[in-house]
Amino acid sequence: MDTGLIAIAAGLAVGLTGLASGWAEKDIGSAAVGAMIEDDSLFGKGLILTVLPETIVIFGLVLGIMLMGQM
Amino acid sequence: MLLPESMSRVLIVGSKSHMEDTVKALYDIGKAHLIDYSEGDDPGFGIGKSFPNAAVASERLVKLRAMEKELGLKEKDKQLENPVSAKEIRELIESNGIEQLEKELFSIVDSRNEIAQQMTERESLIAELRPLTELPLSLEDYRGYESITAIVGKVRDDPSECLKDIEHELFLSPSGKVAAIFVPKGKKEEAMSALSAVGFSEMSVPEGKGSPGEIIAELEKELEELREQKERVDAQLGSLKDKHLSFILASEEELAIETELASTPLRVATSDHSFVMDAWVPTIEVESFKEQLTRETADSVHVDVLETRGRSVHESEETESKFKDPPSKLKNGRIGKIYEYFVTLINTPRYQESDPSTLIAFTWPLFFGLMVADVGYAFAFIIIGAIVLKKTKSTTWKALGTQSIFGGIWALIFGLFMFGEMFGMHFVSYHEVSGLASTDWETIIAHIIPGFTFPAWLMDPSQMSLSIGINKFEEVNTLLKLSVYIGIVHLFFGFLIGFFNVKRQHSTKEAIYEKASFIMMLVGIVMVSYVLTELLLAGKALEGDLTYLIGGGAGVLAVGAVLGFRGEGLNAILELPGIFGNILSYTRLTAIALSKAGVAMAFNYMSIFLLYVGVGGVIGFISGLLIFMVGHLLVFLLAVLSAGLHGIRLHYVEWMGKFFAGGGKDYKPLAVNRLNTKNAEKEVY
Amino acid sequence: MFGRKGNYPYAVARVRGKKRMLLKGEDYSKMMVMELPEISRFLGETNYQKEMAELGGRFEGVDLIEHATYRNMARNFRSVLDFTNGELHDMLAAYLTRWDHWNVKVILRGKSFGADMESIREDLVPAGNLSEEYLNSLCSMEMGDELFAELSRKLNAPLPPSAVEAYKQFGKLTSIEDYLDKLYYERLLDAIGTNTKPKRLFRAFIQREIDIINLETILMLKEEKAPPEVILNYFIEGGLQIDRKMATNLANAEDRKALAAELVKLDFYEEIKEALESEEKPLRNVMDALRLYQIRKTETLSYLYPLSVIPVFDYMFHKKLEVDNIRIIARGKVSGLDTDTLKRLLVI
Structure with missing residues (x-):
């Protein structure tokens, strides 16, 4: 198969999922920080909620790595 | 338990x-x-x-806290080296020690504020006078005329041109920036609008007599005196603070206890x-x-x-x-106790539910180690953790330090015996590696110490059951499978704890509907998925064991779904893809290990090339060393964030979501x- | 006048956090059996820590509590202003100028009663544009033309000569106060505009507030048997439901029945119906009902529009409520009210 296309696919998988999770985390993160400033016991919950969308990029990363294996 | x-x-x-x-x-x-x-x-x-003593004690406490504020006591210097006898403190408080101290303190504070105010007054006066020193006029020259008035201000250009239609006398400073214009009283407005052409901005002239320069000199002398006074007062405050610090802190504690009791x-x-x-x-x-x-x-x-x-x-x-x-008074061993911090970060476990602290103390470092899996970073984590533990008293840092050490130990184990890797480089290359990872520690060290080899017992796969030196990039599929298996087992135990929680809180029947159903769905999904991957990816035919496996899996899945539907309604069915996602979420164990090793390898590739091949001479050597150090520091910090956060996240979200409700009250x-x-x-x- | 959108997620999470930190019902029950110094200490261990430490050496008793509560409220409101940005910030800044008007009214009222500077300063809430220092300098001015001129200059609006005259002749401030109220809402509505959704939401919110204020004024003046034309003088334009026509009808209503017949048209009539029909002190009950209605409505809206300016108002209302309750308890303690009477005075 065309190696170049695979590399592009892997790049897209990681890049786009990274953008997506970043976009999702932007508001969650700022809200979490806001809540934490008022009540620092919310740190744990804020952290979890913030990193929830991170799974998207992990899937992207796994896909990317698997694609690299096809090269 | x-x-x-x-x-x-x-x-x-x-x-x-x-x-x-x-x-x-x-x-x-x-x-x-x-x-x-x-x-x-x-x-x-x-x-x-x-109790009757509460009012007086409260009043004193409020005053005391106000005094602490005036003295600028910070939270961190609120601990005395030598505790004071509570009895003596009580006697001092009873004999109005606080009230006396308050009087003393506030008289000093008042005089300090007074001095500060006088200083600001003088400073602003000086600021007003400063531009006037450029003009050859005394203060009394600006005022006290019957028919003329003075306009004083800053200008950008010589204003005489634009004032030529108005009767005036002009004084312009040598720098040409400050001007005093004397005009007849009725002409002020007119002059002002004419002056706007040269960017005039009016200044006020302070009342008084004498030349501005002399007055400023006088004021500065006074300021100097005031500054000295302020220093004296500050010193007084400082000595007051030193003298009474133990009394203040001890009586605050004593009064806080008294008011709490009262x-x-x-x-x-x-x-x-x-x-x-x-x-x-x-x-x-x-x-x-x-x-x-x-x-x-x-x-x-x-x-x-x-x-x-x-x-x-x-x-x-x-x-x-x-x-x-x-x-909920949590019950854990010595290490579990430290990990309670991470559980209560989410919420205190309820009285009726299991507290996962001890289990997290085992699995989180394990996951962390798997993700780091590098001897070099492992040592860094262990050393840093030990230093943190030695220095700190806070529960937060103690917990983080412990995690760093335990995680480091697992990383060391995996790094040594599974991947055989240090700073993203293998000790010995067993595989015929192409491209990127083209060198290993043995080769490098042998370059410096000729004939060096690692002891065979450490590195020879034939002596170990495990094949040491797995190349992370060659065994991607194996590692991904491994992480999925870890996920399945972890989730299984999560559901199992949930099962016992529900059984204990409600009944076995409900536990079967709510949790055993999910265990069955999990097992079913795993069986079906296994067969599907064999069929689709490995290209096997559906025959023999695979037929039984997929049939059994579908059966178990169906029974689980029916039970779950009876227990939680449509929700249970909607959760099905969730379980699948949860399992796949554990692939992050491998993904992060790989990405980190990849970045480390990239830095190695850049730096080793310069260091080892010796292309760039001395500059090349230094920059190679720099790239090596900065690069690995970066990877290390990434490891803290990614391995640490993702490790605990798997526990918080995927795992604890299966059994943990939280919302308990602290004991x-x-x-x-x-x-x-x-x-x-x-x-x- | 409004710029970019604003940091809604952050700001809303923070004000929700602030709201959660407010005192709870059981805290009030405890405060009601405490002595004043205990209340000060208790407050000093909550959100009021900073103020109690700052003021604890200068004041005591009820003075300490009154100073600390309003100063704390002002600090909190200003901090909300500080951590918001964009359009959200600008809307809040416009909204918070109400405290400038409040402070001016407090000063004028205090001065007209000949109150001393300290007791005027107790009631100041420097949460608007006018700084604490400036308000202090106003406090130290003599009541009279100079003060009025200064106010006209600072608010950038000349006080109407008739209102000033009314004060000079009869010592009545109502006309000036009414002018300030109208000025506030007029400017606020002008400033808001209608070109974005958040602005329209904000606008509707303010208009609902104008309705409530108009209704309160009308009911209060009717209670005092003021003639309809006087009542209409105080009418603030721009409300959502009560227009001038309805206000005229209300002002002309002869008895409670006629009033009720007109009020039925309001969508919040159900909320005040019971209070309106109560035998004892109907006015006070209606006022309380209106206030509670406003607070509850804001709370509901704050969940309907979670990423809007409404949650901030929701917090601000609750904060004001908390501060008022604390002050009621503190004053009640001084005048020796018993717990049951105090409990009735609180709005929880």
């Missing part, structure tokens, strides 16, 4: 005259978690009034003559508690153990709302905690 300490509810009844003794005894024993009485629970009872009745139901307290006491200590309380109050109050609360939710539902939730017994004061004799207070 894993459950919070069992609690018993005690009732303490006595006459009001004995309340104070009782409260003191309770604080002395330090075991009773008081249940707050809320207004209107019982007719004839109301919230108790604080306001305990606010949490207690009282009638005209009696009081009633409800409290939770750990079951194993309840008998000794009862005995001790009776002894310390000389048998004047009645103590009753009303119940020992079980773990069934129904048992709690039947009681009054304030008795519904016993506090906070009435107790006195002294840091800056100490009791010589045996007494509470």
Whole structure:
């Protein structure tokens, strides 16, 4: 198969999922920080909620790595 | 196992005259978690009034805290090296020590504020006068004329041109920036609008006499004096602070304890003559508690153990709302105790549910180690963790330090025996590697010490059952599979804990509907998915064992789904893809390990090339070293964030979501905690 | 006048956090049996820590509590202003100028009663544009033309000569106060505009507030048997439901029945119906009902529009409520009110 296309696919998988999770985390993160400033016991919950969308990029990363294996 | 300490509810009844003794005894024993009485629970009872000493003590405490603020005491310097005798402090407080200190302090503070104000006044006067020094006029020259008035201000250009139609006398500073213009009184407006052409901005001229320069010199002398005065006052404040620091801190603590004790009745139901307290006491200590309380109050109050609360939710539902939730006193070993921090970060476990601290203490470092899996970073984590543990007292840092050490140890184990890797480079390359990872430690060291080889027992796969030196990038699929298996096992145990939680709180039947159903769905999904991957990816035909496996899997999945549907309705079915996602979420274990190793390898590739091949001479060597160090520092920091966060996230989200509800109350017994004061004799207070 | 959108997620999470930190019902029950110094200490261990430490050496008793509560409120409101940005910030800044008007009214009222500077300063809430220092300098001015001129200059609006005259002749400030109220809402509505959704939401919110204020004024003046034309003088334009026509009808209503017949048209009539029909002190009850209605409505709206300016108002209302309750308790303690009377005075 065309190696170049695979590399592009892997790049897209990681890049786009990274953008997506970043976009999702932007508001969650700022809200979490806001809540934490008022009540620092919310740190744990804020952290979890913030990193929830991170799974998207992990899937992207796994896909990317698997694609690299096809090269 | 894993459950919070069992609690018993005690009732303490006595006459009001004995309340104070009782409260003191309770604080002395330090075991009773008081249940707050809320207004209107019982007719004839109301919230108790604080003991009479509360008002005075509160007033003093408010003053004391205000003084601390004036003295600029920070939270961090609020710990004395040598605790003070509580008895002496009490005597000092009683003899109005705080009031005297307050008087002394505030007279100094007042004079400091006075000086500061005088200084600002003079400074602003100087600022006003400064531009006027450029003009050859005295202050009295600007005022006191019958028919003319002065306009003074800053200009950008020589204003004489634009003023030529107006009768005026102009004084312009040598720098050409400041101008004083004398015009007839009626012409001021006109002159002002004419002056706007040269960017005129008016300044006020202070009242007074004499030349501005002399006045400034005079003022500066005064300022200097004031500055000295201020320094003296500040020094006075400083010495006052040093002199009385131990008194202030010790009496704050003493008064805080006194007010807490004295306001305990606010949490207690009282009638005209009696009081009633409800409290939770750990079951194993309840008998000794009862005995001790009776002894310390000389048998004047009645103590009753009303119940020992079980773990069934129904048992709690039947009681009054304030008795519904016993506090959770978590029960863990030494290490589990440290990891309680990470659980309570989310929430305190409820009385009826398992506390996963001890399990997290095992699995989180394991996951962390798997993700780092590098001997070099492992040592860094262990050393840093040890330093943190040595330096810190806070629970947060203690917990993080411990995690760093344990995680580091696992990373060392995986790094040595599974991947054989240090700073992203293998000790020995067993595989014929192409491209990127073209070198290894053995080759490099042999380059410096000719003939170097690692001891065979460490690195020879033939002597170990495991093949050491797995190349992360060649075995991607193996590693991904491994992480998925870890996920399946982890989730299975998560559901299992959930099963026992529900069984304990409700019944086996509900536990089967709610949790066993999910276990079956999990197993079913795993079986079906396994067969599907074999068919689709490995290209096998559907025959033999695979047929049984997929049939069995689908069956188990179906039964689980039916059970779940009966238990939780459509929700259970909607959760199905969730389980699948949860399992795949564990692939992050591999993904992060790979990405980190990849970045490290990239830095190695850049730096080793420069260091080892020696292309760039000295500059090349130095920049190679720099790339190596900065690069690995970066990877290390990434490891802290990604391996740490993702490791705990798997626990918080994927795992604890299967069984953990949280929302328990912290066990906070009435107790006195002294840091800056100490009791010589045996007494509470 | 409004710029970019604003940091809604952050700001809303923070004000929700602030709201959660407010005192609870059981805290009030405890405070009601405490002595004044105990209340100060208790407050000093909550959100009021900073103020109690700053003021604890200068004041005591009820003075300490009154100073600390309003100063704390002002600090909190200003901090909300500080951590918001964009359109959200600008809307809040416009909204918070109400405290400038409040402070001016407090000063004028205090001065007209000949109150001393300290007791005027107790009631100041420097949460708007006018700084604490400036307000202090106003406090130290003599009541009279100079003060009025200064106010006209600072608010950038000349006080109407008739209102000033009314004060000079009869010592009545109502006309000036009414002018300030109208000025506030007029400017606020002008400033808001209608070109974005958040602005329209904000606008509707303010208009609902104008309705409530108009209704309160009308009911209060009717209670005092003021003639309809006087009542209409105080009418603030721009409300959502009560227009001038309805206000005229209300002002002309002869008895409670006629009033009720007109009020039925309001969508919040159900909320005040019971209070309106109560035998004892109907006015006070209606006022309380209106206030509670406003607070509840804001709370509901704050969940309907979670990423809007409404949650901030929700917090601000609750904060004001808390501060008022604390002050009621503190003053009640000084005048020796018993717990039951105090409890009735609180709005929880």
